[in-house]
Structure formats: C-alpha cells, structure tokens
Amino acid sequence: MAQTSQPWWREGIDFGQVPHMVTDSPGPESRAMHARASGIIKGLSGQVKLHPVCFKEGFGVVLRDVDGNSYLDFSSGIYVTTLGHCHPKISGAVAKAAHTLMNAHDFTTPIKTELLEKLITILPPGVNGAQLYDSGTTAVEAALRAARAFTGKHEFISFYMDFHGKSGHSVSLAKMNKTNGASRAEGFFLAPRPDPYRPLFTRADGSLDTDAYIDFLGTFIDNATTGQVAAVVAEPIQGWAGSIVPPDDFFPKLRKLCDERGMLLIADEVLTSMGRTGKWLAMEHWDTVADISTLGKGFGNGFPVTAMVAREEIKESFEKISASTSYGGNPMACAAALASIEVIEEEGLLENAQRLERFFAARLQGMMAAHPIIGDVRVKGCLLGVELVKDRATKEPFDEAGRMVYQKAFRKGLAWIPAGHILRLSPPIIMDEEVAGKGMEILEEAIAETERELGY
Numbered sequence: 518m519a520q521t522s523q524p525w526w527r528e529g530i531d532f533g534q535v536p537h538m539v540t541d542s543p544g545p546e547s548r549a550m551h552a553r554a555s556g557i558i559k560g561l562s563g564q565v566k567l568h569p570v571c572f573k574e575g576f577g578v579v580l581r582d583v584d585g586n587s588y589l590d591f592s593s594g595i596y597v598t599t600l601g602h603c604h605p606k607i608s609g610a611v612a613k614a615a616h617t618l619m620n621a622h623d624f625t626t627p628i629k630t631e632l633l634e635k636l637i638t639i640l641p642p643g644v645n646g647a648q649l650y651d652s653g654t655t656a657v658e659a660a661l662r663a664a665r666a667f668t669g670k671h672e673f674i675s676f677y678m679d680f681h682g683k684s685g686h687s688v689s690l691a692k693m694n695k696t697n698g699a700s701r702a703e704g705f706f707l708a709p710r711p712d713p714y715r716p717l718f719t720r721a722d723g724s725l726d727t728d729a730y731i732d733f734l735g736t737f738i739d740n741a742t743t744g745q746v747a748a749v750v751a752e753p754i755q756g757w758a759g760s761i762v763p764p765d766d767f768f769p770k771l772r773k774l775c776d777e778r779g780m781l782l783i784a785d786e787v788l789t790s791m792g793r794t795g796k797w798l799a800m801e802h803w804d805t806v807a808d809i810s811t812l813g814k815g816f817g818n819g820f821p822v823t824a825m826v827a828r829e830e831i832k833e834s835f836e837k838i839s840a841s842t843s844y845g846g847n848p849m850a851c852a853a854a855l856a857s858i859e860v861i862e863e864e865g866l867l868e869n870a871q872r873l874e875r876f877f878a879a880r881l882q883g884m885m886a887a888h889p890i891i892g893d894v895r896v897k898g899c900l901l902g903v904e905l906v907k908d909r910a911t912k913e914p915f916d917e918a919g920r921m922v923y924q925k926a927f928r929k930g931l932a933w934i935p936a937g938h939i940l941r942l943s944p945p946i947i948m949d950e951e952v953a954g955k956g957m958e959i960l961e962e963a964i965a966e967t968e969r970e971l972g973y
C-alpha cells in the first residue's frame with residue numbers, strides 16, 4: 518500500500534474540531550429518534566439508557582450524531598470496531614463480496630479458504646482447526662460442544678464475574694443475576710478467580726495468593742462436580758466485569774491444573790483477541806496456549822463474524838459437531854475478517870496498541886495520583902478500566918460517581934462504556950497519542966467535576 522502523509526483515519530478530519538458539540542448531548546434530534554425506537558425496542562443497555570444519543574455515521578475514531586455533534590470514539594461500539602469505523606480496505610472488501618456472492622452455506626468459497634489459511638498463521642503453533650460463526654455466543658456454544666465431543670465429559674467450570682454471551686449454555690457460564698431470569702444448566706459450575714484489586718485469597722502479608730485459587734479449584738472439582746469436567750472456560754481478561762487483568766502466574770498455573778486433571782482450557786477471547794490487548798490473543802501475555810479459543814468482536818471489525826479455533830488434536834472432534842450455520846463464514850464475513858487481519862499486519866497495529874498501552878497506563882496512573890475517587894486503574898493494550906470508590910481504604914464501589922462521569926464525559930464528546938462504578942474504555946487501536954490524550958483529558962475533566970460536585 519502506498520504510504521500517505523497521514524494515516525487514513527486523519528484524512529479530511531480536523532482534530533482541532535473533534536470533539537465538537539453543536540447542541541447539548543443527547544440533542545433534540547437524538548432524543549426524538551430514540552423515543553421512536555425505544556417505543557419498540559425494550560431492554561436497551563445502560564450505555565444507551567443513560568445517554569440516548571443517536572449516531573449517524575463514523576469514520577476512524579470519530580462518531581457523528583444526528584444533531585451534528587462529533588465525538589471521539591472510546592467504545593468501539595462495544596469493543597467491536599477495534600480498527601475504527603469504515604476502514605477503506607475493510608469496507609471495500611465487504612462491498613466487493615456483497616456484489617459477488619452473499620451466501621453459500623458451508624460450501625468452501627475462495628475467500629473462506631483464504632481467511633482460514635491466513636487465520637492459522639497468526640495463531641499459536643499447533644492451533645490449526647477452526648469453525649466460523651456469526652456471534653460470540655454461538656462460538657462459545659461451539660467451543661463447549663467441541664470440548665464435550667473431544668473429552669467425552671460433560672461438565673464445565675467458569676469464573677465469578679465472567680461474561681460469555683446470552684444463549685443457553687453461555688448464560689450458564691456466567692453470574693446468574695445478570696442473565697434475565699435464566700437458570701443455570703446442569704453441570705455448569707462457577708469458581709472464584711483472582712482479581713488483584715479485590716483478592717479473596719491472600720497471603721499473610723495481604724498480597725494475592727494465586728496458589729490458593731488453584732488449590733481451591735482442585736478441592737472444588739473434587740467436591741462440587743462429578744469429576745467429569747470437560748473444560749475450564751475463562752475470559753483471559755474479564756471485560757464486562759471491568760477489564761480485570763489476572764496476575765501473571767494465574768493462567769500458567771491454571772493450564773498446569775487442567776493438564777493434571779485431564780480438563781481442556783477454553784479461552785473466550787471474543788473480546789480480548791485481534792489486537793485489543795496488543796497481541797493477537799490475550800493469552801500470549803502469559804505464554805499460555807488454550808486448547809480451544811473463541812474469537813469475535815474485532816475479528817470482523819464490526820461485521821458479525823466469529824470463530825472457534827482449536828489445537829490439532831481437538832479439531833478432528835469437530836466432525837461430531839456440525840460446522841453448518843446460516844451465516845457463519847459467509848463471503849462478506851470472511852472478507853471482513855481477512856481484511857481486518859491484513860490491516861493489523863500492514864499498519865503495525867499490534868505494536869501501536871502496545872505503545873498506546875504505555876501512554877494510557879502512565880496517563881491513568883497520573884490521574885489516580887490526583888483524584889481520590891479513583892481506586893484502581895487497569896490497562897492492557899487498548900482495554901482500559903478505571904474503578905471509582907468512595908474511599909480507597911474500604912474500596913466501596915461509587916456507582917453514583919460512575920454514572921456522573923459517564924454522562925459528563927459523553928456530553929463533552931467522549932463516547933464510551935459505563936459499568937456501574939467501573940469506567941470501561943475501549944478505544945480503537947489505530948489512534949495516536951495526540952488523540953488518545955484528548956480522550957484522557959475529557960475523562961479527567963469529567964472526574965474532576967464529579968469530585969467537586971460530590972464534595973471530594
């Protein structure tokens with residue numbers, strides 16, 4: 518690709534004018550449009566209900582609403598458009614496929630073959646089996662079916678505060694009071710996992726004790742399950758829970774336990790893969806290879822395409838679980854995923870996400886030093902979490918402050934993701950430090966105003 522003087526996402530955009538608010542946000546047009554839609558759609562997320570803006574278009578890291586306001590996008594939808602909106606190569610590839618062949622069931626197509634061959638070059642050695650799906654939750658369901666088919670066992674262990682999707686078994690892997698009254702399927706168990714900011718198992722000196730979690734898991738398997746555990750399922754970094762990064766020794770030790778007990782390790786990388794944390798797979802941060810992984814969100818950079826991938830030994834058991842779906846692996850989806858992988862490689866975006874991690878980490882640490890309501894900050898690549906507390910000693914969650922900061926920052930032109938007292942930010946990995954710094958400035962202003970209003 519010919520080198521231009523500036524990256525594609527800066528072309529035609531004057532960042533001196535972004536964000537740019539011409540009305541209050543949400544403005545009158547947004548409110549009117551939202552009133553029409555929300556009269557029909559019920560059950561919208563807190564992200565929307567707290568700030569019902571109506572977006573019209575997006576380009577790179579900029580979003581525009583129907584009132585003409587422009588925002589910096591620090592949400593990537595919901596961790597989806599990792600490479601920004603409407604990358605010319607990705608949009609062009611999807612458009613070309615849409616004009617060529619839209620669906621061919623699970624027949625092989627040239628673009629599917631190309632994607633599959635490319636995909637296995639970016640995965641750890643030996644991970645060379647794949648099936649393609651159309652949502653994160655269907656990829657997770659496929660991972661569970663594959664684990665049962667391979668091991669002949671039926672039980673699963675996942676972790677407190679995990680999120681794996683909204684279909685039956687994915688729901689059974691998660692905390693129940695967030696799953697709309699569904700009940701947990703038989704054979705699904707949840708265990709604690711280490712949260713460095715809020716550890717359950719500590720050593721005498723108060724530091725987190727990873728071994729105690731692993732020992733507990735062994736005891737738990739002996740007592741709570743029938744011993745027929747097919748797999749342990751884990752998000753490498755818990756996204757919905759607030760970008761919770763485990764201690765570095767957790768996954769290597771969990772891998773060892775799985776091997777000792779004959780259980781597979783399934784990494785649900787729907788949120789964390791494809792450069793979001795500065796690696797293709799987040800498990801690479803801990804030199805750990807899962808038996809089965811799920812990919813989603815950034816995999817098609819907005820086009821609904823996901824995958825379940827597995828090690829060589831396991832892929833033959835895919836024969837027992839059909840790869841046929843209506844939409845999985847359709848030509849447009851494969852074109853989006855292939856172009857996204859190529860863009861990450863061609864534009865050096867894993868390295869850019871790593872550079873941004875250093876920038877965000879330093880900036881958020883500085884913010885924490887200046888603002889008493891910040892209890893903890895977490896950064897891996899462009900996956901960010903800021904935990905607000907009423908008091909650093911008690912760590913009492915500060916939900917009111919979380920809501921205020923979310924709304925204030927949004928009104929100043931920062932589009933992002935609230936989660937109660939935890940601020941979750943997921944900026945596209947394409948940006949530079951200047952734009953990243955603008956987002957951080959808005960966030961800090963909103964935190965400072967919130968502190969003043971709440972008397973801190």
Ligand SMILES: Cc1ncc(COP(=O)(O)O)c(C=O)c1O
Nearest residue numbers: 652653654680681682785787788
């Ligand atoms: C880790 C993880 N797994 C699975 C899912 C479900 O993905 P989808 O919403 O595409 O079904 C999500 C969605 O947020 C997720 O974060």
